[in-house]
Amino acid sequence: MPSLLIIVFILQLTIHSVNTFxxxxxxxxxxxxxxxxxxxxxxxxxxxxxxxxxxxxxxxxxxxxxxxxxxxxxxxxxxxxxxxxxxxxxxxxxxxxxxxxxxxxxxxxxxxxxxxxxxxxxxxFQKQPMFWLPKGWAPYYAEWLLSFPRAPVGSVSIQSWSIACMAIILLVSDALVSAVGLALAPKAPSKTAEPRKAPSEEKAARAEESRSQSEKKEL
Incomplete structure (x- = not known):
């Protein structure tokens, strides 16, 4: 028989899939x-x-x-x-x-x-713990919330496990949708920057320009 943890997770995944489609x-x-x-x-x-x-x-x-x-x-x-x-x-x-x-x-x-x-x-299975938390891992009020409503304090109840499964499924689903959206989005054309001239080339260009201007003045 499959574990109750897996059954609850598959059930929550199926509910999410039905709501999504x-x-x-x-x-x-x-x-x-x-x-x-x-x-x-x-x-x-x-x-x-x-x-x-x-x-x-x-x-x-x-x-x-x-x-x-x-x-x-x-x-x-x-x-x-x-x-x-x-x-x-x-x-x-x-x-x-x-x-x-x-x-x-x-x-x-x-x-x-x-x-x-x-x-x-x-x-x-409201009284059955899904699994036990390490001793001293969380304060008492957190242990009580995780065991709500009737599981032993210090364990995770089936209700808390169901909520955790649904939260993880939603996060993974949103991440997959965002990844697919980014992959399918059209990419903006990148502007190619003009290659910068070397200092020697810039000096030669300025000298050529000044020489051409002086020739025009003489004419």
């Missing part, structure tokens, strides 16, 4: 995977995808057809366009009702599987 995104992915199975809504979902493909092709063809020069062809495409749009709306209303029920069930199962399990673990 978003519930709606995960539900949409699960809905797509669900319709790949032999379920009653799979046929309707496949039919809707096929209708959408036909609709996009017909819309593209209709936009390429002039309503003035080729009115008969454009009117025929328009009728087909409206018919497909009506069919898409009909299948969409049916699937939306089923998807709403699916989202409610998934949200409930996700809450039970994540937050429900976390609350159950914190209640069941």
């Amino acid at each position: 978003g519930v709606a995104t995960i539900n949409s992915l699960l809905w797509t995977l669900f319709n790949m199975l032999p379920v009653p809504t799979s046929k309707a979902a496949a039919e809707q995808n096929d209708l959408k493909s036909q609709f996009l092709e017909l819309r593209k063809e209709m936009n390429a057809t002039s309503s003035q020069d080729e009115f008969a062809k454009w009117a025929k495409l328009r009728r087909q366009h409206d018919k497909l749009l009506e069919q898409i709306e009909k299948t969409k209303s049916t699937l939306d009702s089923t998807k709403s029920t699916f989202d409610s069930v998934v949200n409930g199962l996700r809450w039970l599987g994540l937050n429900g399990v976390r609350m159950l673990l914190q209640f069941w």
